[in-house]
Amino acid sequence: MATRSMNFKLEEAEIQEMKDVASVFHMTLTELIKNATKDYVNTLKKDPFYRLTANVKEASAEESKEILEEIDGLTDDDLSIVSSERFSV
Numbered sequence: 001m002a003t004r005s006m007n008f009k010l011e012e013a014e015i016q017e018m019k020d021v022a023s024v025f026h027m028t029l030t031e032l033i034k035n036a037t038k039d040y041v042n043t044l045k046k047d048p049f050y051r052l053t054a055n056v057k058e059a060s061a062e063e064s065k066e067i068l069e070e071i072d073g074l075t076d077d078d079l080s081i082v083s084s085e086r087f088s089v
Contacts, residue, residue, distance in 0.1 A: 048079050 015029075022032040044050055048071055053059070059067065 048074065 018032055019029055022029050025032075027035075045054075049068070052071060053064075053067055
């Protein structure tokens with residue numbers, strides 16, 4: 001698996017806090033950030049908005065607004081997955 005590096009900026013205090021937490025668990029800062037990012041992305045993927053729009057790559061502003069209005073009106077029962085089918089066109 002290929003790896004790539006990226007840069008991002010954080011406040012110095014935030015970096016030190018993460019280093020302190022990582023050291024307690026005998027982890028590198030990279031491991032801590034990778035694990036935290038992976039957990040956060042998995043949480044976002046469970047969000048109803050993501051689940052309902054992930055296949056819509058290029059929706060207009062009007063379409064996005066319509067989708068969000070539909071999502072806001074859904075109940076927990078509406079959002080539970082009863083069955084799933086996959087097909088190709």
